[in-house]
Amino acid sequence: MNTSPAGEARPAAGGERLFGIGAAAERAGVSQRALRYYQQLGLITPQGRTPGGLRRYSQEDLARVARIRQLQTLLGLNLDEIALVLRSEDRMAEIRLAYHAERTTCAERRDLVRESLELQQELRSTVESKRLGIEGFLTDLDARIDRTRGLLEQMTAPAAPGPEPASRSVVGH
Amino acid sequence: MNTSPAGEARPAAGGERLFGIGAAAERAGVSQRALRYYQQLGLITPQGRTPGGLRRYSQEDLARVARIRQLQTLLGLNLDEIALVLRSEDRMAEIRLAYHAERTTCAERRDLVRESLELQQELRSTVESKRLGIEGFLTDLDARIDRTRGLLEQMTAPAAPGPEPASRSVVGH
DNA sequence: TTTAACCTTAACGTCAACGTCATGTTTTTG
DNA sequence: CAAAAACATGACGTTGACGTTAAGGTTAAA
Numbered sequence A, B: 001m002n003t004s005p006a007g008e009a010r011p012a013a014g015g016e017r018l019f020g021i022g023a024a025a026e027r028a029g030v031s032q033r034a035l036r037y038y039q040q041l042g043l044i045t046p047q048g049r050t051p052g053g054l055r056r057y058s059q060e061d062l063a064r065v066a067r068i069r070q071l072q073t074l075l076g077l078n079l080d081e082i083a084l085v086l087r088s089e090d091r092m093a094e095i096r097l098a099y100h101a102e103r104t105t106c107a108e109r110r111d112l113v114r115e116s117l118e119l120q121q122e123l124r125s126t127v128e129s130k131r132l133g134i135e136g137f138l139t140d141l142d143a144r145i146d147r148t149r150g151l152l153e154q155m156t157a158p159a160a161p162g163p164e165p166a167s168r169s170v171v172g173h
Numbered sequence C: 001t002t003t004a005a006c007c008t009t010a011a012c013g014t015c016a017a018c019g020t021c022a023t024g025t026t027t028t029t030g
Numbered sequence D: 001c002a003a004a005a006a007c008a009t010g011a012c013g014t015t016g017a018c019g020t021t022a023a024g025g026t027t028a029a030a
Helices: A021-028 A032-040 A059-073 A079-101 A107-156 B021-028 B032-040 B059-073 B079-101 B107-156
Strands: none
Touching: A021 A032, A021 A059, A032 A059, A059 A079, A079 A107, A079 B107, A107 B079, A107 B107, B021 B032, B021 B059, B032 B059, B059 B079, B079 B107
């Protein structure tokens, strides 16, 4: 990671402020290399370039990077799978816009929407199962923690006043 | 992955049936290489070996492999982190047994228990945040799915009978 | 006992997701 | 405008988690 002093946002004329790759990387919490790599894989395209060829990232771009990271770390998808998801989402937005403008419903687009819906539902089911898994893991872990706490209590307070050796609930210290 | 015909369990004498690495791998849903690799990293040690040196896995071993996979795929931990978790769990079980046998509470062990508790709590917090993240992701995804469904409906049924163009709920097909 | 199936260790290969130069360009700052 | 800071492209390096031979031993079945 670079030790650059946090480059500023550059307002051009319209008002949408853009970031150089350094500032963008810092804000997104990834390396510059990662940003270039994502671009190479077609995951993002910085909103523009300076006349000299330097990348300029918009906040929208940054949000996209955040989404990439989310899909990566939360769901454990690899970058190819992420590309699929993002492309599908992009197509949806595009179609939505087109539909909003001209009210034409051509069958080709309908099929694309159907396709997107299926992918979303597939994604949903994998995420749901992941949620269940994590939930199960958590309750199990809580049980373990309870037991560990119990043991620790027993070890620290050896003289028990009450004559009940078979208790198993948390007292909420 | 091997195309071996699903080796059988080998009952020795006591009754605890053991599996060769092929059968173990198949049951655990990992490759033989993975099992050896886990062993190399100290994550598992097959319960025993044949006189000739072949690994024998118990069901307990298989459960351990399942836990490794769980920590890997569900939480996204790497094998080094998994090693830490498992070692801590092992120490806990050991101490629990020792405490059960001789009632002695030496300070050294108490500290280990405390240490384990802290690790468990740390793990819990990361898992909890992961759960929250996934939950958020899911509700967001559900909203997206809703919107996609809505668009699809609009595109398939263009002739609207009722004069209300601003509806936004699911009808539950 | 002789296979055939299964297993051993050792060593090199692979693949994703970047990290890390090297070298030259662009932009910003004083 | 000159130096400093930020960036571009290209190419090679790294790391984790295995995959894949290679060259043999072990075990179960016939």
